[in-house]
Amino acid sequence: MKRTVLAIDTATAAVTAAVVAHDSRARNHVLAQRITINGRAHAEMLTPNVVASIAGAGLTMGDLDAVVVGCGPGPFTGLRVGMASAAAYGHALGVPVYGVCTLDAIGVGSRGEVLVVTDARRREVYWARYRDGVRIEGPEVNAPADVPVGTAEAVAGSPDHAAWFDLPRIDVAYPTPVGLVAAVADWPAEPGPLVPLYLRRPDARTLAERGITVPR
Helix, strand or coil, X not given: CCEEEEEEECCCCEEEEEEEEECCCCCEEEEEEEEEECCCCHHHHHHHHHHHHHHHCCCCHHHCCEEEEECCCCCHHXXXXXXXXXXXXXXXXXXXXXXXXXXXXXXXXXXCEEEEEEEEECCEEEEEEEECCEEEEEEEEECHHHCXXXXXXXXXXXXHHHCCCCCCXXXXXXXXXXXXXXXXXXXXXXXXXXXXXXXXXXXXXXXXXXXXXXXX
């Protein structure tokens, strides 16, 4: 079965939108893409990137058969932009929306055992390990010194954070459109709900969590 897929991800500094042609033999071809590297512009850049990608592919929104979105791990604000947009597109167009782990979109095409890391801020990384493109551990969030490298032979993901590991680096810094589509398992007719992978509590805390009592 052939599908025309809108692939988006906002879990990293890359605001990614692309139109990908997918067939039942798991062959994926990018028809058009727009990727902006700006970790503070998810809300501003995602919709223009989607519109530009669809126009670049010579298509309209009505030509889309499915939406694939990265569900993290990533920061709350970035994930909310991408996942809410994906859900809205799916609802408006009447097409299924598939959520995938953003780290899988980086590790899915790897060979051997590979560690994938992305920026979790607070001097921490989101990470997962892959063997021949299949996730075998993670996703988790840790300080780099606490990441169980195991028998990983290389590291992929954010260059600044991959540099913290004494491993050869694979030149895949962000989730790719082909990787996002390739990470969808079995393409069920009715995909499950979109579940964000925050992996830790948000920075904001309630008054009670901060030990502040509000007079009644």
